[in-house]
Every structure is written in C-alpha cells, then in structure tokens.
Amino acid sequence: MIKERLLVSPNKIEEMKIRLLGKQQELEDTKTDMKIWELTEMNEISNELDDKGKAVYSNDTKRQAExxxxxxxxxxxxxxxxxxxxxxxxxSHITFK
Structure with a gap:
C-alpha cells in the first residue's frame, strides 16, 4: 500500500504543479486586465476638462477618489x-493541499 501511494505521488505532484501554473497565469492575466482598466479610466479622469478648459480633477487626491x-x-x-x-x-488551496 505504501509503495502504491509513493508511485502515485509523483503524478499527483506533477498534476498539482501544472494546475498551479495555470491558475497563476490566469491570475496574472486578470491582474493585467485590471491594471489596463485602471489606466484607461485614469487617463480619462486626468484629461477631463470643465467648461473653462481646466482640469476637473486638479490634484491626485481628487483623481484617486474619482x-x-x-x-x-x-x-x-x-x-x-x-x-x-x-x-x-x-x-492558496493548491499550494497547501
């Protein structure tokens, strides 16, 4: 029984590593998408002008709040x-299983 478990373990470890790498890549892609969304919005916020041609959000605190x-x-x-x-x-669950 122990021998069988030891033989199965390398396969399980390899499967977990592949699954972990896939999830890590998906997380990285999602965070990149979030950053692109934030930068696009910040660009719009920074370029927004009022009727007089002045920036609506004139300082960083106002831009961050918006x-x-x-x-x-x-x-x-x-x-x-x-x-x-x-x-x-x-x-986290894959890592600590």
Missing part, C-alpha cells in the same frame, strides 16, 4: 476583482 468611485460603479471591474480573489484562493 478612480475609486468608478471602480465601485463598474460591473466589469468588479467581475475582474472577484475573479482575481477567487484565483488567489484557489492558488
């Missing part, structure tokens, strides 16, 4: 965030 507000209102960003958290949990 970005956070847009994150909170964005279903697309929320889906990416939830996906990244789920992947992080899955990676």
């Amino acid at each position: 970005l956070q507000s847009r994150k909170n209102d964005s279903r697309a960003y929320e889906e990416l965030y939830v996906k990244s958290r789920t992947l992080e949990d899955e990676i």
